[in-house]
Amino acid sequence: MNNQIAEVTQRIIERSKDTRKAYLAKIDRARRQGPHRGVLSCGNLAHGFAACGTEDKSDLRSMTKANIAIVSAYNDMLSAHQPYETYPAAIKEAVKEIGSVAQFAGGVPAMCDGVTQGNPGMDLSLMSRDVIAQGTAVALSHNMFDAAVMLGICDKIVPGLLLGSLSFGHLPTVFIPAGPMPSGLPNKEKARIRQEFAEGKVGRDALLEAESQSYHSAGTCTFYGTANSNQLVVETMGLHLPGASFVNPGTPLRDALTKAASVQSTRLTDLTDNYMPIGHIVDEKAIVNGLVALLATGGSTNHTMHLIAVARAAGILLNWDDFSQISNATPLLTRIYPNGSADINHFTAAGGMALLFRQLLDAGLLHNDVNTICGHGLERYTQEPRLEDGELVWRDGATQSHDKEVVATVDNPFKPDGGLSVLDGNLGRAVIKTSALRTPHCRIKAPAVVFEDQFELDAAFKNGDLNKDCIVVVRFQGPSAIGMPELHSLTPPLGVLQDRGYKVALVTDGRMSGASGKVPAAIHVTPEAFNGGLLAKVQNGDMIELNTETGALSLCVDEQELDAREAVIANLDNHHEGMGREMFGGMRAVLTGAEEGACSLFYTQEQAL
Structure with a gap:
Protein backbone atom coordinates (compact mmCIF):
# COMPACT_ATOMS: atom_id res chain seq x y z
CA MET A 1 0.00 0.00 0.00
CA ASN A 2 1.25 3.49 -0.85
CA ASN A 3 2.62 4.93 2.41
CA GLN A 4 0.97 8.33 2.09
CA ILE A 5 -2.45 6.84 1.26
CA ALA A 6 -2.08 4.45 4.20
CA GLU A 7 -1.13 7.29 6.55
CA VAL A 8 -4.07 9.48 5.53
CA THR A 9 -6.44 6.52 5.88
CA GLN A 10 -5.17 5.74 9.37
CA ARG A 11 -5.54 9.38 10.36
CA ILE A 12 -9.17 9.34 9.18
CA ILE A 13 -9.79 6.11 11.12
CA GLU A 14 -8.36 7.58 14.32
CA ARG A 15 -10.23 10.86 13.89
CA SER A 16 -13.49 8.99 13.29
CA LYS A 17 -13.13 6.37 16.00
CA ASP A 18 -16.01 7.54 18.19
CA THR A 19 -18.42 8.64 15.45
CA ARG A 20 -17.88 5.49 13.37
CA LYS A 21 -18.41 3.30 16.43
CA ALA A 22 -21.67 5.09 17.17
CA TYR A 23 -22.80 4.69 13.56
CA LEU A 24 -22.10 0.97 13.48
CA ALA A 25 -23.95 0.52 16.77
CA LYS A 26 -26.93 2.40 15.33
CA ILE A 27 -27.20 0.26 12.21
CA ASP A 28 -26.70 -2.90 14.25
CA ARG A 29 -29.70 -1.93 16.38
CA ALA A 30 -31.70 -1.27 13.23
CA ARG A 31 -30.75 -4.70 11.88
CA ARG A 32 -32.00 -6.42 14.99
CA GLN A 33 -35.25 -4.45 14.89
CA GLY A 34 -36.16 -4.89 11.24
CA PRO A 35 -37.52 -5.23 8.72
CA HIS A 36 -40.64 -4.68 10.80
CA ARG A 37 -43.16 -6.30 8.52
CA GLY A 38 -42.73 -9.44 10.62
CA VAL A 39 -44.16 -7.66 13.65
CA LEU A 40 -46.53 -5.25 11.92
CA SER A 41 -50.17 -5.33 12.88
CA CYS A 42 -52.46 -6.98 10.36
CA GLY A 43 -53.74 -3.58 9.30
CA ASN A 44 -50.23 -2.20 8.82
CA LEU A 45 -49.09 -5.16 6.76
CA ALA A 46 -52.26 -5.17 4.69
CA HIS A 47 -51.58 -1.55 3.78
CA GLY A 48 -48.02 -2.46 2.84
CA PHE A 49 -48.99 -5.04 0.23
CA ALA A 50 -52.53 -4.03 -0.66
CA ALA A 51 -51.67 -3.27 -4.30
CA CYS A 52 -49.57 -6.42 -4.81
CA GLY A 53 -50.69 -9.43 -6.76
CA THR A 54 -51.80 -12.60 -5.02
CA GLU A 55 -48.41 -14.31 -5.36
CA ASP A 56 -46.47 -11.32 -4.04
CA LYS A 57 -48.86 -11.00 -1.10
CA SER A 58 -48.25 -14.62 -0.24
CA ASP A 59 -44.50 -14.16 -0.47
CA LEU A 60 -44.57 -11.09 1.77
CA ARG A 61 -46.74 -12.91 4.33
CA SER A 62 -44.21 -15.75 4.50
CA MET A 63 -41.31 -13.55 5.70
CA THR A 64 -38.90 -15.91 3.90
CA LYS A 65 -38.75 -14.03 0.58
CA ALA A 66 -36.76 -10.83 0.12
CA ASN A 67 -38.58 -7.57 -0.55
CA ILE A 68 -36.48 -5.06 -2.49
CA ALA A 69 -37.17 -1.33 -2.26
CA ILE A 70 -36.87 0.66 -5.48
CA VAL A 71 -36.02 4.34 -5.02
CA SER A 72 -35.88 6.29 -8.26
CA ALA A 73 -34.93 9.78 -9.42
CA TYR A 74 -36.74 9.26 -12.73
CA ASN A 75 -38.06 12.14 -14.74
CA ASP A 76 -38.11 12.46 -18.52
CA MET A 77 -36.87 16.05 -18.63
CA LEU A 78 -33.35 14.97 -17.64
CA SER A 79 -31.65 12.99 -20.37
CA ALA A 80 -29.64 11.03 -17.80
CA HIS A 81 -32.72 9.92 -15.89
CA GLN A 82 -35.14 9.37 -18.77
CA PRO A 83 -34.01 5.73 -19.23
CA TYR A 84 -35.16 4.95 -15.69
CA GLU A 85 -38.80 5.04 -16.84
CA THR A 86 -38.71 1.31 -17.65
CA TYR A 87 -36.38 0.19 -14.85
CA PRO A 88 -38.93 -0.51 -12.08
CA ALA A 89 -40.82 -3.02 -14.22
CA ALA A 90 -37.56 -4.67 -15.30
CA ILE A 91 -36.32 -4.83 -11.72
CA LYS A 92 -39.59 -6.33 -10.47
CA GLU A 93 -39.53 -8.96 -13.20
CA ALA A 94 -35.89 -9.89 -12.52
CA VAL A 95 -36.52 -10.20 -8.79
CA LYS A 96 -39.74 -12.13 -9.29
CA GLU A 97 -37.96 -14.68 -11.51
CA ILE A 98 -35.82 -15.76 -8.55
CA GLY A 99 -38.75 -15.91 -6.14
CA SER A 100 -38.52 -12.54 -4.39
CA VAL A 101 -40.51 -9.31 -4.49
CA ALA A 102 -39.67 -5.69 -5.39
CA GLN A 103 -41.83 -2.68 -4.58
CA PHE A 104 -41.44 0.88 -5.79
CA ALA A 105 -40.76 2.54 -2.44
CA GLY A 106 -40.56 6.15 -3.55
CA GLY A 107 -39.40 8.77 -5.98
CA VAL A 108 -37.04 11.66 -5.30
CA PRO A 109 -36.61 14.92 -7.22
CA ALA A 110 -33.85 15.29 -9.77
CA MET A 111 -32.85 18.70 -11.06
CA CYS A 112 -30.24 19.51 -13.67
CA ASP A 113 -27.60 22.18 -13.25
CA GLY A 114 -27.33 22.27 -17.04
CA VAL A 115 -30.93 23.48 -17.29
CA THR A 116 -30.91 25.85 -14.30
CA GLN A 117 -27.43 27.29 -14.96
CA GLY A 118 -27.55 31.07 -14.63
CA ASN A 119 -31.23 30.99 -13.62
CA PRO A 120 -33.05 31.37 -10.29
CA GLY A 121 -33.62 27.64 -9.95
CA MET A 122 -29.87 27.11 -9.60
CA ASP A 123 -30.10 28.56 -6.08
CA LEU A 124 -31.95 25.35 -5.09
CA SER A 125 -29.48 22.98 -6.70
CA LEU A 126 -27.13 22.14 -3.84
CA MET A 127 -29.94 22.08 -1.30
CA SER A 128 -31.79 19.56 -3.47
CA ARG A 129 -29.18 17.00 -2.39
CA ASP A 130 -30.46 17.11 1.19
CA VAL A 131 -34.07 17.00 0.00
CA ILE A 132 -33.23 13.85 -1.99
CA ALA A 133 -31.60 12.32 1.09
CA GLN A 134 -34.70 13.04 3.13
CA GLY A 135 -36.93 11.68 0.36
CA THR A 136 -34.89 8.48 0.32
CA ALA A 137 -35.31 8.15 4.07
CA VAL A 138 -39.08 8.64 3.77
CA ALA A 139 -39.22 5.98 1.03
CA LEU A 140 -37.43 3.45 3.24
CA SER A 141 -39.19 4.43 6.47
CA HIS A 142 -42.06 1.97 5.94
CA ASN A 143 -39.51 -0.69 6.92
CA MET A 144 -41.05 -3.29 4.65
CA PHE A 145 -37.72 -4.01 2.93
CA ASP A 146 -34.77 -6.38 3.11
CA ALA A 147 -32.61 -4.46 0.60
CA ALA A 148 -32.79 -1.48 -1.74
CA VAL A 149 -31.79 -0.46 -5.24
CA MET A 150 -31.10 3.19 -6.02
CA LEU A 151 -31.74 4.71 -9.43
CA GLY A 152 -29.90 7.99 -9.92
CA ILE A 153 -26.98 9.52 -11.79
CA CYS A 154 -26.60 13.27 -11.82
CA ASP A 155 -25.00 15.98 -9.76
CA LYS A 156 -26.84 16.09 -6.41
CA ILE A 157 -28.92 12.97 -6.92
CA VAL A 158 -26.33 10.25 -6.24
CA PRO A 159 -24.87 12.02 -3.18
CA GLY A 160 -28.43 12.52 -1.90
CA LEU A 161 -29.30 8.86 -2.46
CA LEU A 162 -26.07 7.87 -0.69
CA LEU A 163 -26.87 10.08 2.28
CA GLY A 164 -30.37 8.65 2.55
CA SER A 165 -29.18 5.07 2.07
CA LEU A 166 -26.53 5.42 4.76
CA SER A 167 -29.17 6.55 7.23
CA PHE A 168 -30.58 3.04 6.64
CA GLY A 169 -27.10 1.56 6.73
CA HIS A 170 -28.37 -1.85 7.87
CA LEU A 171 -29.94 -2.42 4.45
CA PRO A 172 -27.96 -3.92 1.57
CA THR A 173 -28.09 -1.34 -1.20
CA VAL A 174 -27.13 -1.54 -4.87
CA PHE A 175 -26.81 1.52 -7.12
CA ILE A 176 -27.96 0.98 -10.70
CA PRO A 177 -26.75 3.47 -13.33
CA ALA A 178 -28.31 4.15 -16.74
CA GLY A 179 -25.17 5.12 -18.66
CA PRO A 180 -23.91 8.00 -20.82
CA MET A 181 -25.41 9.11 -24.11
CA PRO A 182 -23.37 8.31 -27.24
CA SER A 183 -20.74 10.87 -28.19
CA GLY A 184 -21.95 13.99 -29.98
CA LEU A 185 -20.24 17.24 -30.96
CA PRO A 186 -16.61 17.09 -29.74
CA ASN A 187 -16.16 18.92 -26.44
CA LYS A 188 -13.33 21.07 -27.80
CA GLU A 189 -15.61 22.34 -30.57
CA LYS A 190 -18.42 23.01 -28.10
CA ALA A 191 -16.07 25.04 -25.89
CA ARG A 192 -14.86 27.03 -28.92
CA ILE A 193 -18.38 28.00 -29.93
CA ARG A 194 -19.26 28.98 -26.37
CA GLN A 195 -16.30 31.37 -26.28
CA GLU A 196 -17.17 32.77 -29.70
CA PHE A 197 -20.71 33.44 -28.47
CA ALA A 198 -19.30 35.19 -25.38
CA GLU A 199 -17.24 37.40 -27.71
CA GLY A 200 -20.24 38.12 -29.94
CA LYS A 201 -18.69 36.34 -32.95
CA VAL A 202 -21.60 33.91 -33.37
CA GLY A 203 -25.27 34.25 -32.56
CA ARG A 204 -27.69 32.33 -30.39
CA ASP A 205 -28.76 30.06 -33.26
CA ALA A 206 -25.20 28.77 -33.70
CA LEU A 207 -24.76 28.32 -29.97
CA LEU A 208 -28.05 26.43 -29.58
CA GLU A 209 -27.20 24.17 -32.51
CA ALA A 210 -23.81 23.34 -30.97
CA GLU A 211 -25.34 22.63 -27.56
CA SER A 212 -28.04 20.47 -29.16
CA GLN A 213 -25.42 18.43 -30.99
CA SER A 214 -23.58 17.93 -27.69
CA TYR A 215 -26.61 17.00 -25.57
CA HIS A 216 -28.53 15.03 -28.13
CA SER A 217 -30.14 11.90 -26.70
CA ALA A 218 -31.09 9.95 -23.61
CA GLY A 219 -28.20 9.30 -21.24
CA THR A 220 -25.74 11.18 -19.09
CA CYS A 221 -23.86 14.15 -20.56
CA THR A 222 -20.56 12.82 -21.83
CA PHE A 223 -18.16 15.38 -20.35
CA TYR A 224 -16.47 14.51 -17.06
CA GLY A 225 -18.49 16.62 -14.69
CA THR A 226 -20.17 15.72 -11.43
CA ALA A 227 -22.60 13.19 -12.93
CA ASN A 228 -19.91 10.95 -14.40
CA SER A 229 -17.69 11.57 -11.37
CA ASN A 230 -20.57 10.20 -9.27
CA GLN A 231 -20.62 6.98 -11.26
CA LEU A 232 -16.86 6.50 -11.10
CA VAL A 233 -16.74 7.11 -7.34
CA VAL A 234 -19.71 4.84 -6.57
CA GLU A 235 -18.22 1.99 -8.61
CA THR A 236 -14.84 2.44 -6.91
CA MET A 237 -16.58 2.24 -3.54
CA GLY A 238 -18.05 -1.12 -4.56
CA LEU A 239 -21.71 -0.11 -4.90
CA HIS A 240 -22.05 -0.82 -8.65
CA LEU A 241 -21.58 -4.07 -10.47
CA PRO A 242 -18.09 -4.14 -12.05
CA GLY A 243 -17.98 -2.11 -15.26
CA ALA A 244 -21.58 -0.94 -14.95
CA SER A 245 -20.96 2.82 -14.83
CA PHE A 246 -20.45 3.78 -18.46
CA VAL A 247 -22.47 1.38 -20.63
CA ASN A 248 -24.77 3.33 -22.97
CA PRO A 249 -28.53 3.20 -22.30
CA GLY A 250 -30.90 1.22 -24.48
CA THR A 251 -28.35 -1.49 -25.25
CA PRO A 252 -28.69 -5.22 -24.49
CA LEU A 253 -25.66 -5.06 -22.20
CA ARG A 254 -27.19 -2.19 -20.23
CA ASP A 255 -30.43 -4.14 -19.80
CA ALA A 256 -28.55 -7.26 -18.71
CA LEU A 257 -26.59 -5.29 -16.10
CA THR A 258 -29.80 -3.81 -14.70
CA LYS A 259 -31.29 -7.27 -14.31
CA ALA A 260 -28.09 -8.64 -12.73
CA ALA A 261 -27.88 -5.75 -10.24
CA SER A 262 -31.48 -6.36 -9.20
CA VAL A 263 -30.80 -10.04 -8.58
CA GLN A 264 -27.57 -9.23 -6.73
CA SER A 265 -29.47 -7.10 -4.21
CA THR A 266 -31.44 -10.19 -3.13
CA ARG A 267 -28.21 -12.12 -2.46
CA LEU A 268 -27.02 -9.63 0.16
CA THR A 269 -30.01 -9.60 2.51
CA ASP A 270 -30.20 -10.85 6.07
CA LEU A 271 -32.24 -13.79 4.75
CA THR A 272 -29.03 -15.21 3.23
CA ASP A 273 -25.59 -16.17 4.50
CA ASN A 274 -24.04 -13.25 2.57
CA TYR A 275 -25.51 -10.31 4.49
CA MET A 276 -23.69 -7.16 3.38
CA PRO A 277 -25.35 -3.84 4.27
CA ILE A 278 -24.24 -0.55 2.75
CA GLY A 279 -23.00 0.65 6.16
CA HIS A 280 -20.40 -2.13 6.14
CA ILE A 281 -19.30 -1.32 2.57
CA VAL A 282 -18.91 2.43 2.97
CA ASP A 283 -16.11 2.57 5.54
CA GLU A 284 -12.96 4.68 5.84
CA LYS A 285 -11.06 2.65 3.26
CA ALA A 286 -13.91 2.75 0.75
CA ILE A 287 -14.14 6.53 1.13
CA VAL A 288 -10.39 6.85 0.53
CA ASN A 289 -10.71 4.59 -2.53
CA GLY A 290 -13.40 6.86 -3.92
CA LEU A 291 -11.16 9.87 -3.31
CA VAL A 292 -8.18 8.26 -5.02
CA ALA A 293 -10.19 7.38 -8.13
CA LEU A 294 -11.74 10.86 -8.25
CA LEU A 295 -8.34 12.55 -8.05
CA ALA A 296 -6.62 10.13 -10.42
CA THR A 297 -9.15 11.12 -13.07
CA GLY A 298 -9.42 14.86 -12.37
CA GLY A 299 -13.04 14.56 -11.25
CA SER A 300 -15.57 17.05 -9.99
CA THR A 301 -14.71 19.56 -7.28
CA ASN A 302 -18.28 19.23 -6.02
CA HIS A 303 -17.13 16.08 -4.28
CA THR A 304 -14.99 18.17 -1.94
CA MET A 305 -18.39 18.79 -0.33
CA HIS A 306 -20.40 15.70 -1.30
CA LEU A 307 -17.89 13.11 -0.09
CA ILE A 308 -17.45 14.96 3.20
CA ALA A 309 -21.22 14.84 3.75
CA VAL A 310 -21.47 11.19 2.64
CA ALA A 311 -18.60 10.20 4.92
CA ARG A 312 -20.24 12.02 7.83
CA ALA A 313 -23.45 10.06 7.23
CA ALA A 314 -21.40 6.88 7.78
CA GLY A 315 -19.75 8.25 10.93
CA ILE A 316 -16.51 9.17 9.12
CA LEU A 317 -14.86 12.58 9.56
CA LEU A 318 -13.21 13.81 6.36
CA ASN A 319 -11.67 17.22 5.59
CA TRP A 320 -9.98 19.10 2.75
CA ASP A 321 -6.50 18.32 4.05
CA ASP A 322 -7.27 14.66 3.37
CA PHE A 323 -8.18 15.56 -0.20
CA SER A 324 -4.98 17.56 -0.64
CA GLN A 325 -2.69 14.90 0.80
CA ILE A 326 -4.29 12.11 -1.23
CA SER A 327 -4.03 14.32 -4.32
CA ASN A 328 -0.30 14.72 -3.69
CA ALA A 329 0.11 10.93 -3.69
CA THR A 330 -2.15 10.20 -6.66
CA PRO A 331 -1.00 10.65 -10.27
CA LEU A 332 -3.38 12.07 -12.87
CA LEU A 333 -4.15 9.19 -15.24
CA THR A 334 -6.89 10.51 -17.53
CA ARG A 335 -7.58 13.38 -19.87
CA ILE A 336 -11.36 13.70 -20.11
CA TYR A 337 -13.07 17.02 -20.86
CA PRO A 338 -12.71 19.58 -19.26
CA ASN A 339 -9.26 18.15 -18.42
CA GLY A 340 -8.75 17.14 -22.06
CA SER A 341 -10.72 16.80 -25.29
CA ALA A 342 -11.96 13.19 -24.88
CA ASP A 343 -15.36 12.30 -23.45
CA ILE A 344 -16.44 9.49 -21.13
CA ASN A 345 -17.10 7.12 -24.04
CA HIS A 346 -13.52 7.63 -25.23
CA PHE A 347 -12.34 6.82 -21.70
CA THR A 348 -14.28 3.54 -21.81
CA ALA A 349 -12.87 2.66 -25.22
CA ALA A 350 -9.33 3.36 -24.01
CA GLY A 351 -9.67 0.84 -21.18
CA GLY A 352 -12.20 2.42 -18.87
CA MET A 353 -12.89 1.43 -15.31
CA ALA A 354 -11.28 -2.03 -15.46
CA LEU A 355 -7.95 -0.54 -16.57
CA LEU A 356 -8.19 2.24 -13.97
CA PHE A 357 -8.81 -0.31 -11.19
CA ARG A 358 -5.92 -2.47 -12.39
CA GLN A 359 -3.44 0.42 -12.49
CA LEU A 360 -4.43 1.83 -9.11
CA LEU A 361 -4.41 -1.59 -7.45
CA ASP A 362 -1.04 -2.54 -8.95
CA ALA A 363 0.45 0.74 -7.70
CA GLY A 364 -0.90 0.21 -4.18
CA LEU A 365 -3.10 3.29 -4.42
CA LEU A 366 -6.38 1.50 -3.60
CA HIS A 367 -7.26 -0.45 -0.48
CA ASN A 368 -8.09 -3.99 -1.56
CA ASP A 369 -9.30 -5.19 1.86
CA VAL A 370 -12.78 -3.72 1.40
CA ASN A 371 -16.30 -5.04 1.05
CA THR A 372 -18.31 -4.58 -2.15
CA ILE A 373 -21.69 -5.73 -3.40
CA CYS A 374 -19.77 -8.51 -5.19
CA GLY A 375 -17.83 -9.76 -2.17
CA HIS A 376 -14.50 -8.90 -0.59
CA GLY A 377 -11.77 -7.13 -2.54
CA LEU A 378 -11.61 -5.25 -5.83
CA GLU A 379 -10.19 -7.86 -8.22
CA ARG A 380 -13.64 -8.37 -9.76
CA TYR A 381 -13.57 -4.73 -10.78
CA THR A 382 -10.61 -5.29 -13.10
CA GLN A 383 -13.04 -7.27 -15.26
CA GLU A 384 -15.47 -6.00 -17.89
CA PRO A 385 -19.06 -7.13 -18.49
CA ARG A 386 -19.89 -8.72 -21.85
CA LEU A 387 -22.73 -10.60 -23.48
CA GLU A 388 -21.80 -14.02 -24.82
CA ASP A 389 -24.61 -15.97 -26.48
CA GLY A 390 -27.06 -13.72 -24.66
CA GLU A 391 -25.55 -14.42 -21.24
CA LEU A 392 -23.89 -11.76 -19.07
CA VAL A 393 -20.30 -12.67 -18.18
CA TRP A 394 -17.24 -10.83 -16.91
CA ARG A 395 -13.87 -11.13 -18.61
CA ASP A 396 -10.49 -9.62 -17.76
CA GLY A 397 -10.34 -6.00 -18.84
CA ALA A 398 -7.59 -4.14 -20.64
CA THR A 399 -4.09 -4.42 -19.21
CA GLN A 400 -2.80 -1.39 -21.09
CA SER A 401 -4.28 1.79 -22.50
CA HIS A 402 -5.71 1.69 -26.01
CA ASP A 403 -5.30 5.47 -26.26
CA LYS A 404 -2.48 7.00 -24.23
CA GLU A 405 -3.81 10.49 -24.96
CA VAL A 406 -6.85 9.58 -22.85
CA VAL A 407 -5.58 7.08 -20.25
CA ALA A 408 -1.94 7.20 -19.13
CA THR A 409 0.03 4.92 -16.82
CA VAL A 410 1.07 5.32 -13.21
CA ASP A 411 4.71 5.22 -14.37
CA ASN A 412 4.13 7.93 -16.97
CA PRO A 413 1.11 9.98 -15.84
CA PHE A 414 -0.22 13.22 -17.26
CA LYS A 415 0.69 14.87 -13.96
CA PRO A 416 2.42 13.49 -10.89
CA ASP A 417 -0.46 14.55 -8.65
CA GLY A 418 -4.22 14.44 -8.77
CA GLY A 419 -4.69 18.09 -9.64
Missing part, protein backbone atom coordinates in the same frame (compact mmCIF):
# COMPACT_ATOMS: atom_id res chain seq x y z
CA LEU A 420 -6.55 19.31 -6.57
CA SER A 421 -5.00 21.78 -4.13
CA VAL A 422 -6.19 23.40 -0.94
CA LEU A 423 -5.47 27.10 -0.58
CA ASP A 424 -5.26 28.80 2.81
CA GLY A 425 -4.71 32.38 3.86
CA ASN A 426 -6.38 35.39 5.40
CA LEU A 427 -9.14 35.16 2.78
CA GLY A 428 -10.01 31.72 4.14
CA ARG A 429 -9.69 28.19 2.83
CA ALA A 430 -10.57 27.17 -0.71
CA VAL A 431 -10.03 24.39 -3.21
CA ILE A 432 -8.64 24.77 -6.71
CA LYS A 433 -8.76 22.22 -9.49
CA THR A 434 -5.37 22.33 -11.20
CA SER A 435 -5.72 19.25 -13.41
CA ALA A 436 -7.15 21.27 -16.30
CA LEU A 437 -4.82 24.27 -16.03
CA ARG A 438 -2.41 25.05 -18.85
CA THR A 439 0.56 24.95 -16.46
CA PRO A 440 1.20 22.63 -13.50
CA HIS A 441 1.03 25.50 -11.03
CA CYS A 442 -0.76 28.80 -10.80
CA ARG A 443 0.94 31.88 -9.43
CA ILE A 444 -0.96 35.12 -9.88
CA LYS A 445 -0.97 38.39 -7.96
CA ALA A 446 -3.33 40.97 -9.40
CA PRO A 447 -5.90 43.62 -8.45
CA ALA A 448 -9.37 42.49 -7.48
CA VAL A 449 -12.50 43.22 -9.47
CA VAL A 450 -15.40 42.61 -7.11
CA PHE A 451 -18.95 41.49 -7.88
CA GLU A 452 -21.79 40.79 -5.47
CA ASP A 453 -23.64 38.72 -8.05
CA GLN A 454 -22.51 36.50 -10.91
CA PHE A 455 -24.80 38.29 -13.34
CA GLU A 456 -22.88 41.55 -12.96
CA LEU A 457 -19.79 40.05 -14.54
CA ASP A 458 -21.23 39.64 -18.01
CA ALA A 459 -21.96 43.36 -18.36
CA ALA A 460 -18.46 44.26 -17.16
CA PHE A 461 -16.96 41.83 -19.66
CA LYS A 462 -18.96 43.28 -22.54
CA ASN A 463 -18.00 46.82 -21.53
CA GLY A 464 -14.32 45.91 -21.62
CA ASP A 465 -13.87 46.57 -17.91
CA LEU A 466 -12.08 43.23 -17.47
CA ASN A 467 -9.51 43.66 -20.23
CA LYS A 468 -6.59 43.55 -17.82
CA ASP A 469 -4.74 41.29 -15.44
CA CYS A 470 -7.15 40.78 -12.57
CA ILE A 471 -8.57 38.44 -10.00
CA VAL A 472 -12.34 38.38 -10.26
CA VAL A 473 -14.07 38.07 -6.89
CA VAL A 474 -17.68 36.87 -6.91
CA ARG A 475 -18.94 36.79 -3.33
CA PHE A 476 -22.16 36.14 -1.40
CA GLN A 477 -22.59 32.91 -3.36
CA GLY A 478 -22.07 30.55 -0.41
CA PRO A 479 -24.43 28.01 1.18
CA SER A 480 -25.90 30.31 3.83
CA ALA A 481 -26.14 33.30 1.51
CA ILE A 482 -28.06 31.91 -1.46
CA GLY A 483 -27.59 28.14 -1.43
CA MET A 484 -24.26 28.04 -3.29
CA PRO A 485 -25.25 27.97 -6.98
CA GLU A 486 -22.85 26.74 -9.61
CA LEU A 487 -21.11 29.57 -11.48
CA HIS A 488 -20.12 27.68 -14.62
CA SER A 489 -21.49 30.49 -16.81
CA LEU A 490 -18.47 32.57 -15.76
CA THR A 491 -16.09 30.21 -17.54
CA PRO A 492 -16.56 31.39 -21.19
CA PRO A 493 -15.91 35.12 -20.59
CA LEU A 494 -12.97 34.42 -18.27
CA GLY A 495 -11.61 31.96 -20.83
CA VAL A 496 -11.80 34.67 -23.49
CA LEU A 497 -9.81 37.05 -21.29
CA GLN A 498 -7.22 34.35 -20.76
CA ASP A 499 -6.96 33.73 -24.50
CA ARG A 500 -6.42 37.45 -25.03
CA GLY A 501 -3.27 37.17 -22.94
CA TYR A 502 -4.50 38.54 -19.64
CA LYS A 503 -3.64 36.83 -16.37
CA VAL A 504 -7.01 36.15 -14.78
CA ALA A 505 -8.32 34.03 -11.94
CA LEU A 506 -11.55 33.64 -9.99
CA VAL A 507 -12.05 33.71 -6.23
CA THR A 508 -15.53 32.85 -4.97
CA ASP A 509 -17.47 31.30 -2.12
CA GLY A 510 -19.67 29.70 -4.79
CA ARG A 511 -19.24 26.53 -6.83
CA MET A 512 -17.73 25.88 -10.26
CA SER A 513 -18.66 22.20 -10.45
CA GLY A 514 -16.94 19.42 -12.33
CA ALA A 515 -16.91 21.57 -15.43
CA SER A 516 -14.32 24.00 -14.09
CA GLY A 517 -11.50 24.09 -16.60
CA LYS A 518 -8.52 26.12 -17.71
CA VAL A 519 -9.23 29.29 -15.70
CA PRO A 520 -7.66 29.19 -12.22
CA ALA A 521 -10.56 29.23 -9.76
CA ALA A 522 -10.27 29.30 -5.97
CA ILE A 523 -13.74 28.08 -5.12
CA HIS A 524 -15.84 27.14 -2.06
CA VAL A 525 -14.04 29.86 -0.07
CA THR A 526 -14.87 29.37 3.60
CA PRO A 527 -15.83 31.17 5.74
CA GLU A 528 -18.18 32.62 3.16
CA ALA A 529 -18.75 36.36 2.87
CA PHE A 530 -22.26 36.07 4.32
CA ASN A 531 -20.92 34.48 7.52
CA GLY A 532 -18.15 36.93 8.32
CA GLY A 533 -15.52 35.84 5.82
CA LEU A 534 -12.90 38.39 4.81
CA LEU A 535 -14.27 38.24 1.25
CA ALA A 536 -16.90 40.71 2.46
CA LYS A 537 -14.17 43.35 2.99
CA VAL A 538 -12.41 43.05 -0.38
CA GLN A 539 -12.51 46.24 -2.47
CA ASN A 540 -11.87 46.88 -6.14
CA GLY A 541 -8.15 47.29 -6.73
CA ASP A 542 -7.00 45.35 -3.67
CA MET A 543 -4.12 43.04 -4.51
CA ILE A 544 -4.87 39.35 -4.12
CA GLU A 545 -2.31 36.55 -4.32
CA LEU A 546 -3.24 33.04 -5.46
CA ASN A 547 -0.36 30.57 -5.47
CA THR A 548 -0.80 26.79 -5.71
CA GLU A 549 2.90 26.17 -4.96
CA THR A 550 2.78 27.85 -1.56
CA GLY A 551 -0.95 27.27 -0.99
CA ALA A 552 -1.51 31.01 -0.52
CA LEU A 553 -4.88 32.70 -0.86
CA SER A 554 -4.16 36.13 0.50
CA LEU A 555 -5.62 39.60 0.49
CA CYS A 556 -2.54 41.82 0.42
CA VAL A 557 -3.92 44.67 2.51
CA ASP A 558 -2.54 45.93 5.82
CA GLU A 559 -4.26 44.37 8.84
CA GLN A 560 -4.94 47.75 10.43
CA GLU A 561 -6.74 48.92 7.31
CA LEU A 562 -8.76 45.69 7.17
CA ASP A 563 -9.74 46.10 10.83
CA ALA A 564 -11.00 49.58 10.06
CA ARG A 565 -13.06 48.49 7.05
CA GLU A 566 -16.75 47.72 7.31
CA ALA A 567 -17.83 44.44 5.79
CA VAL A 568 -20.21 44.80 2.86
CA ILE A 569 -23.74 43.63 3.55
CA ALA A 570 -25.28 42.42 0.32
CA ASN A 571 -28.96 42.69 -0.51
CA LEU A 572 -29.90 39.12 -1.36
CA ASP A 573 -33.68 39.55 -1.50
CA ASN A 574 -33.77 38.73 -5.21
CA HIS A 575 -32.17 35.35 -4.41
CA HIS A 576 -34.51 34.47 -1.55
CA GLU A 577 -37.88 34.77 -3.26
CA GLY A 578 -39.38 33.31 -6.40
CA MET A 579 -38.92 29.93 -8.08
CA GLY A 580 -39.62 28.28 -4.72
CA ARG A 581 -36.60 29.79 -3.00
CA GLU A 582 -38.69 31.30 -0.19
CA MET A 583 -39.43 27.74 0.96
CA PHE A 584 -35.76 27.03 1.65
CA GLY A 585 -34.94 29.82 4.10
CA GLY A 586 -34.89 27.39 7.03
CA MET A 587 -32.49 25.03 5.24
CA ARG A 588 -30.13 27.86 4.23
CA ALA A 589 -30.01 28.97 7.86
CA VAL A 590 -28.60 25.64 9.07
CA LEU A 591 -26.33 24.67 6.17
CA THR A 592 -22.79 23.97 7.33
CA GLY A 593 -19.78 25.53 5.61
CA ALA A 594 -18.32 24.13 2.41
CA GLU A 595 -15.58 22.16 4.19
CA GLU A 596 -18.23 20.55 6.40
CA GLY A 597 -20.19 19.41 3.37
CA ALA A 598 -22.62 22.35 3.02
CA CYS A 599 -25.14 20.05 4.65
CA SER A 600 -28.33 20.55 6.69
CA LEU A 601 -28.86 16.91 7.67
CA PHE A 602 -26.70 16.74 10.79
CA TYR A 603 -28.28 19.71 12.55
CA THR A 604 -28.98 18.64 16.12
CA GLN A 605 -31.26 19.83 18.88
CA GLU A 606 -28.17 20.83 20.85
CA GLN A 607 -27.09 23.13 18.01
CA ALA A 608 -30.56 24.67 17.89
CA LEU A 609 -30.37 25.45 21.59
